[in-house]
Amino acid sequence: MKKLLLALLAITSFGVANAQQYALFGTRTIFDAFENPSQKSFTLDSSRKFSSNFFLPYFGTNAINKGNSKFALRKLTQEGVFDTRSLPIGTGEVNHFFENSNIYVATFRLFKSYKYQKEMGFSWQIRSDAHIDYTNETLAIFDSYKRFNTNQQYIGIFNTKGYQQSYHQFSFTYRENWDKRLAFGLKASVLSGILYNKLNIYDSQLFIDPESDALFIDLNGTYSANFSDFNEINKKNFFPNFKNPGLSFGFGTNYTTKKGLFLMANIKDLGFIWWRSNSQRTTVDQSKIIENIGHNQSNTNQEIKDIFLLSEQPKKFLAPTNAKLDFYMSKRYGFYKPALAVSKNLFYKGGDIAFINTFIANDFSVSATPMYNLNGVFMLGAQGKYQTPNFELFLGTDNLVATSFQTIGSIKKDATVGSGPNGASFYMGVGIKFGNVVNHPQFADIIPGINDNEGGSFFKSLFSVFKRK
Numbered sequence: 001m002k003k004l005l006l007a008l009l010a011i012t013s014f015g016v017a018n019a020q021q022y023a024l025f026g027t028r029t030i031f032d033a034f035e036n037p038s039q040k041s042f043t044l045d046s047s048r049k050f051s052s053n054f055f056l057p058y059f060g061t062n063a064i065n066k067g068n069s070k071f072a073l074r075k076l077t078q079e080g081v082f083d084t085r086s087l088p089i090g091t092g093e094v095n096h097f098f099e100n101s102n103i104y105v106a107t108f109r110l111f112k113s114y115k116y117q118k119e120m121g122f123s124w125q126i127r128s129d130a131h132i133d134y135t136n137e138t139l140a141i142f143d144s145y146k147r148f149n150t151n152q153q154y155i156g157i158f159n160t161k162g163y164q165q166s167y168h169q170f171s172f173t174y175r176e177n178w179d180k181r182l183a184f185g186l187k188a189s190v191l192s193g194i195l196y197n198k199l200n201i202y203d204s205q206l207f208i209d210p211e212s213d214a215l216f217i218d219l220n221g222t223y224s225a226n227f228s229d230f231n232e233i234n235k236k237n238f239f240p241n242f243k244n245p246g247l248s249f250g251f252g253t254n255y256t257t258k259k260g261l262f263l264m265a266n267i268k269d270l271g272f273i274w275w276r277s278n279s280q281r282t283t284v285d286q287s288k289i290i291e292n293i294g295h296n297q298s299n300t301n302q303e304i305k306d307i308f309l310l311s312e313q314p315k316k317f318l319a320p321t322n323a324k325l326d327f328y329m330s331k332r333y334g335f336y337k338p339a340l341a342v343s344k345n346l347f348y349k350g351g352d353i354a355f356i357n358t359f360i361a362n363d364f365s366v367s368a369t370p371m372y373n374l375n376g377v378f379m380l381g382a383q384g385k386y387q388t389p390n391f392e393l394f395l396g397t398d399n400l401v402a403t404s405f406q407t408i409g410s411i412k413k414d415a416t417v418g419s420g421p422n423g424a425s426f427y428m429g430v431g432i433k434f435g436n437v438v439n440h441p442q443f444a445d446i447i448p449g450i451n452d453n454e455g456g457s458f459f460k461s462l463f464s465v466f467k468r469k
Helices: 002-014 030-035 070-079 136-143 297-309 400-412 458-468
Strands: 048-052 058-066 094-113 118-135 160-177 182-209 214-225 245-256 262-275 280-291 317-320 324-330 336-345 351-361 364-373 377-388 391-397 422-437
Touching: 030 094, 030 118, 030 160, 030 422, 058 070, 058 377, 070 400, 070 422, 094 160, 118 136, 136 297, 160 262, 182 262, 214 297, 280 297, 377 400, 400 422
Parallel strands: none
Antiparallel strands: 048 094, 048 422, 058 094, 058 422, 094 118, 118 160, 160 182, 182 214, 182 245, 214 280, 245 262, 262 317, 262 324, 324 336, 336 351, 351 364, 364 377, 377 391, 391 422
8 A cells, every 4th residue: 555655646756736737738849749649740831751760758747645744744755854743633534646757758750741731740659647646645544653642543544546657659640621721630559557556445553552651553455566566676667677567549630710710629648557567466454463663663564465465356347548539729819829728638538728828029928827637626728939930849737836946946955835735837849850751742853642642641541431331
């Protein structure tokens, strides 16, 4: 149990709210084109034919914690001290932790054909998602059992539910115009699982007997993972090996009205991973007496962990990826471009509603994005971007307030810095286009696809098959 909890919560110590860098939607950056596969990223008569990040930084990472444990986690992440004395116990109050990251290690995209504005791309991503609901007492018991009253029966105070999943994603994307206003795109991916944890404790009890110097604990639940102990994890785990293979699929479309309103919708990362290498699924229904608790807190912690570790059974299992349904709309008014983005997780809790306000001056733009996370968290994002037809550079955060508190508190090593839900968010990217300029047929001798040697419209051919059927 502690293995999952501290793994997830420690992620915040790296300075990382479930969000998707919505200010980059509709920007025709590399990120926009790979995340929203119907979106084009090349501009006729200006862009060059190929684009890539050349292994330069292109990533986003976010995390947030909501609940009474916020000061204890600030103490851990900003001062490096695990101290739960500020936590009220005995009530079973639930805290919520969310994390996601999306790292584009390598990208390559090309303009394939003028006719239908065909583009295709290849990318290597590392993805991570986590969500855990945990009680104050679940943290406190691993700090000090002395926080709990003796001769008192505690019921349901360790009920905890959560998961963490990380994996490599190797993708192929393809997009084309249906006509001048409508476009379609798809993203097909092969996955290689890295780490997986899932814990569900649905019944728990605790009683401390001071006379016998013993702790009585009862836990009922399940635990799934692809490793037995954190000591087993090393650099080799983070290289793609396809021992835990998976597949995912995405599909998107966009439409621009005659009045310039841009509409976009996507189903993202609909897939699964087959966790089969060193994987186990544990069912626990166990009462345990831990004696001599006054002698060693670390021994008590290990005894609680062993309730799960000693019951492990090898078992392969499927886990869904964190698929999303996205909708986006925007319209530009001179230097101002307002936009609305709505995103909902399909298999896991959570989603976002974001109102993006972008102010544009030539090649520069800044964005302010108030956002409501459907798990009950308000955030304010900020972004700066410099973009030409052949170069892009951006950086931003989806949670400006929490990130500022986390940064200042970590620098000062002071847990009193900050209020409200704690966490952090940061993203940035650099992309470059190269090769020959993609010219309009009127201004070039050779135009890819002008004679349609690459074939006709993929989506029109696909839809015509369904019509015939």
